[in-house]
Amino acid sequence: MTTRWLTASLALLLTAAPVAAQSARVIVINGDEPGIGFNDPTPAVPVGGNPGTTRGQQALNVFQRAADLWGRNLQTSQPVVVLALFSPLACTATSGTLGAAGAWNYFANVPALKQGGTALTPDTWYPAALAEKLTRQDIVVPDDLPIELIAFFNGDLGKPGCLENSGWYFGLDNQQASNQTDLLGVVLHEFGHGLGVSVGPTSASSGNRALGWPSVWEQYMSDVTTGKRWLDMTSAERAASARNNWNLVWTGAKVTNSISSTLEFLATIEADPVGTQEVGAATYGPSLARGLGLRGVLVAPDDGGGVSLQDGCEPYPAASSVAGNIVLVNRGTCSFVVKTAQAQAAGAIGVVIANNAPGFLSPGGSASGIAIPTVGVTQAYGAALRAAAPLDVRVQLDSSVRQGTTAGFARLYAPTTFAQGSSVSHFDTSLTPSVLMEPFITPDLVSKVRNPFDLTLPLLKDIGW
Ligand SMILES: [Zn+2]
Structure with missing residues (x-):
């Protein structure tokens, strides 16, 4: 039977219709209630190629652009549905939650396989969108939301009382001021996690696995010091590797072959x-x-x-x-x-x-x-x-x-002091130029996901996209 690993839990009603569907079928669903988030009617001046005239519409346009950018780079017969929220999150004048995103489910041992599909490696966790691409089906879970990704960001950022000196930039051209955060870059990054840039249900910190099964990532993660793949390690060895700075690397061929054109x-x-x-x-x-x-x-x-x-x-x-x-x-x-x-x-x-x-x-x-x-x-x-x-x-x-390689392979982020939410499931900060999936957003990103600008798409291809 199909086994599901729930990565997020939100109780909410889907009242909005899909706002748009593009040819590549990455679909953003506005999950916000009237008057807030994507429905925030606060007037806004069009900026950086974003024609929206309200704050909510501009935010939705940014999410849609991120969906389009991913969509045109991915091939799948299955729609990738993103439930998106731009509602206020915990925030004060000096600190706040920016937001996050991820795969809604991870699946293992999906039995049914549509014609032309690819069988999944047994007893291995796959993010929902990738499991559905490979097996060419929509994996339906009773009583669960019919989505592949969840994304929620703090719509209040930059407003009075919420980190008001560091608001979102809603333009689509990466021309944010130095005190602004490029919403498009952040959303592209977080969608990347949801599509598969993540070690998934395997704990990055302890190395423990969900139900004892590895994630699809582990076959491509190697420790240069021990020469072992995460797939072949014990939990304790994975935990040590997660802290082996500059020696945890990605060995997938698509990334490795893109290094010389990108870094x-x-x-x-x-x-x-x-x-x-x-x-x-x-x-x-x-x-x-x-x-x-x-x-x-x-x-x-x-x-x-x-x-x-x-x-x-x-x-x-x-x-x-x-x-x-x-x-x-x-x-x-x-x-x-x-x-x-x-x-x-x-x-x-x-x-x-x-x-x-x-x-x-x-x-x-x-x-x-x-x-x-x-x-x-x-x-x-x-x-x-x-x-x-x-x-x-x-x-x-x-x-x-x-720059950013060890033994010819791209480094994953594995600082000596474990960083919750950052360690392992990102590229290292030493990659130059900066790539999208580093743990900190940098001003030199250009909203591109494929080489020669970036290694994110090659990584997704390594795991089966
Ligand atoms: Zn990240």
């Missing part, structure tokens, strides 16, 4: 005696010249004041050692672009930004008028550089390796 060459910084480390190139300013890179003396002078003298947010004193050198600053207080602009104004030839928390740093932002390169390093490496400054450093590209 940049590896960038490293070399400083004697501090050592060598991978760096994240900024999304703004000039790219590192191939072969040449950036080399010079790294200095760490105090800036002109403010919260910290090491954040590089204020102009440097005239007598500082910035001119002609590479400047080290700490992350925080102001944007990455401001730090680079201050260093450039004082005559620097490059900027190294040290993270202010554990993890890889790829400085994001966009700016015109920046003429020097910027890279990010870890907090620990930055501290070691600061202690040794001034010293010679060299930033260069390695054309034999792609």
Whole structure:
């Protein structure tokens, strides 16, 4: 019999008709009640290619665009129905829930197979939309909602009292202001999870499986250290692998074959005696010249004041050692672009930004008028550089390796400290350029899901899409 694993539980009535169906059959159903969410009548000015004239209509247009973008990239004979809500979620002026989405059900051992369908691997969990694509049928569960995905986002974001300095951007062109969150990017990302970018019912943290069965993901997840697939590990081994930073990788052929067309060459910084480390190139300013890179003396002078003298947010004193050198600053207080602009104004030839928390740093932002390169390093490496400054450093590209890979495979996000909701079911943040399915949305995303822009569609193809 078909076995179902319920991933979400919502009691609500479907009162609205499907708002639209497109040729690729990803259908968004407006599940909001009158007057709120997608039905919010608050007047809005059309923005960024979104012609809606109310807040609710603009939000619905964004969801529809995300559905269209996915639909035109996927092939399935079965409709993919997304129940969507844009109703208020828990929120205050300083913190709030943005939203989430996922597969409504996971299925295993679906017996019926329509002509032309593909049998599922026995005793293996598949997200609903993929199980239905492969077996070419609508898998009906009595007394359950007839949907494949659930998506709910906080419609109040940006309104008075709810993170009002960081509202949604409703445009369809990725041109959000620096204090806005691109709703289209977030919805595309969350739909990606619902379609199958997730380890599914297998616990990312404990490695335990639902009913003892693996998810379809596990055959493509490998640990470079042990050489084992998640499929072949014990729960304890999976739990360890989920925390094996940069050594949990995706080995599916479609992703691996797309790496060279999608990811940049590896960038490293070399400083004697501090050592060598991978760096994240900024999304703004000039790219590192191939072969040449950036080399010079790294200095760490105090800036002109403010919260910290090491954040590089204020102009440097005239007598500082910035001119002609590479400047080290700490992350925080102001944007990455401001730090680079201050260093450039004082005559620097490059900027190294040290993270202010554990993890890889790829400085994001966009700016015109920046003429020097910027890279990010870890907090620990930055501290070691600061202690040794001034010293010679060299930033260069390695054309034999792609950024965000280990042993030639794309890394999955597996930080040493487990991050609930982020670890395992995302690509790592070291992939450059950023891809859609990293745990944090970045401003350089372009609303594309396939290579050479992204690895999300290749990953879905690896699992059977
Ligand atoms: Zn995510």
